[in-house]
Amino acid sequence: xxxxxxxxxxxxxxxxxxxxxxxxxxxxxxxxxxxxxxxxxxxxxxxxxxxxxxxxxxxxxxxxxxxxxxxxxxxxxxxxxxxxxxxxxxxxxxxxxxxxxxxxxxxxxxxxxxxxxxxxxxxxxxxxxxxxxxxxxxxxxxxxxxxxxxxxxxxxxxxxxxxxxxxxxxxxxxxxxxxxxxxxxxxxxxxxxxxxxxxxxxxxxxxxxxxxxxxxxxxxxxxxxxxxxxxxxxxxxxxxxxxxxxxxxxxxxxxxxxxxxxxxxxxxxxxxxxxxxxxxxxxxxxxxxxxxx
Numbered sequence: 001x002x003x004x005x006x007x008x009x010x011x012x013x014x015x016x017x018x019x020x021x022x023x024x025x026x027x028x029x030x031x032x033x034x035x036x037x038x039x040x041x042x043x044x045x046x047x048x049x050x051x052x053x054x055x056x057x058x059x060x061x062x063x064x065x066x067x068x069x070x071x072x073x074x075x076x077x078x079x080x081x082x083x084x085x086x087x088x089x090x091x092x093x094x095x096x097x098x099x100x101x102x103x104x105x106x107x108x109x110x111x112x113x114x115x116x117x118x119x120x121x122x123x124x125x126x127x128x129x130x131x132x133x134x135x136x137x138x139x140x141x142x143x144x145x146x147x148x149x150x151x152x153x154x155x156x157x158x159x160x161x162x163x164x165x166x167x168x169x170x171x172x173x174x175x176x177x178x179x180x181x182x183x184x185x186x187x188x189x190x191x192x193x194x195x196x197x198x199x200x201x202x203x204x205x206x207x208x209x210x211x212x213x214x215x216x217x218x219x220x221x222x223x224x225x226x227x228x229x230x231x232x233x234x235x236x237x238x239x240x241x242x243x244x245x246x247x248x249x250x251x252x253x254x255x256x257x258x259x260x261x262x263x264x265x266x267x268x269x270x271x272x273x274x275x276x277x278x279x280x281x282x283x284x285x286x287x288x289x290x291x292x293x
Contacts, residue, residue, distance in 0.1 A: 004110045006119065007048065007068040012061055019061035022047075026067075046070050071110050079112050080261065085121075086140075086285060091278050092153060093118065093127065093143040094285050099264035102135040114141060131157045134231065136248075139166070139269025139287045152277040157228065162274040165224055166233055169266035169291050170242035172211070172219035179211040183236040187229045195249055196231045198239065205229040207236045218245070220293055233267065245292075266291050 010029055020028065026038045026047075041047055045054035048068040055067070081098035088094070095114060097103065102113045110116070119127055128144045130153050144150040156162040187205040190197035198205075206226040213220045219242065223233050231250070237243065238250040245266035248254040268291055273284045 004071040004105055004116070006116065006125065007070055008105060009066050009068050011066050012063055014063045015061075019063075021057070022055060022059050022061060022067075023057060025061055026069075041069070041072075046072075071105050073108050073110055075108075076110055076112055077108055077259070083114055083117055084288065085118070086288070088122070088145070091144070091146050091149050091276075092130075093122070093124075093145055095141050095143065096287050096289060097133060097138055097141050097269075098289070099136060099138040100259050100261065103129050103132050103141055109135075115143075118143065130154055131162075131228065133269055134234075134265075134267075136265040137267045137269060138264065138289050140164075140272050140285055141269070142272065142285075149278050156274050156277065160226060160228075162272060163224070164269065165222065165271035167268050167270045167291060168221045168223055168233065168237060169245045169293060170219050170221060170237060171217060171245065172214050172242065173217055175214055176211065181209045181240060183207045183209060183239065185236075185239075187232060187235060192253075195253055196229070196235055198235065205232050205236070207233060209236065209240065215293075218293075220291075 012025060023035055023038050023042070027033070027035050039057060042055060042057055046069065047055050049055050049059070050066040050068070052068070079098070079101045081101065083098060083101065084096040086094045086096050095118060097114050102109045104115050105113050115127060115129060119125055124145060126147055128150060130142045130144055133139060133141055142153070144153050184203045184206045185198045186201040186203055187196050188199050204227065208224040208226065210222045211219050212222055221237070221242065223237070225232055234244055234247055234250045238247070243251050246263045247265055268287060268289055270287045271285070273282070276283050
């Protein structure tokens with residue numbers, strides 16, 4: 001059994017009365033956990049209010065209030081690859097994430113995530129990721145160390161002023177006429193929910209893509225996302241006809257199976273540059289990982 005050492009949080013949204021019970025709300029929000037399991041966790045004092053006090057099954061639903069809970073999973077998978085810390089000061093920490101490791105707890109993963117590994121390694125309980133990578137993607141992730149300056153760094157990613165460069169490998173059966181593309185479209189959640197799709201409408205996803213080299217029917221691509229939608233680069237590459245090597249979701253969703261650690265997704269968050277809003281320095285970081293090129 002994997003049990004989180006640090007609580008997760010969910011906010012009770014505004015809703016029309018009559019309000020659901022606490023257990024009903026939690027079951028609606030997390031349908032993978034049964035009412036019996038939530039009731040047991042509440043009885044065991046594992047669900048807290050925003051004052052850090054255990055709630056009861058009779059605690060009323062309160063719009064905009066937060067509930068803290070400790071995630072539990074059975075048979076948590078172990079990811080046999082280590083992260084690296086490339087830089088750390090009093091404001092930020094830059095980590096180089098391996099393939100297969102999630103950034104934050106989710107699904108079957110509690111302690112086997114980059115955030116909780118780094119918390120244990122550094123002793124900094126208040127670490128917070130400033131952006132995300134897919135579990136399958138390797139490379140750079142920047143964390144806030146100092147809560148007082150967190151908003152300034154978070155703004156770099158919210159407003160797109162941090163320049164991020166990725167590299168990817170994809171099958172290229174014949175050299176295309178073009179080697180540079182700007183892809184602009186609208187990405188929304190599809191079915192199942194973890195799989196994104198493009199739809200007509202206002203553009204919310206934009207990427208610059210460049211083919212650098214072709215070798216033995218495989219191409220090396222440089223990807224620069226302008227926006228940061230979930231699975232954006234994977235979907236944009238697939239839309240151009242260049243599915244990323246070992247992608248199990250795009251262009252076709254493959255049957256669910258255990259991770260094959262010998263076949264990682266060939267996508268790497270390789271470089272990041274920004275003007276540090278606190279120190280005033282120009283920052284540039286590069287991943288030390290490599291694709292199978």
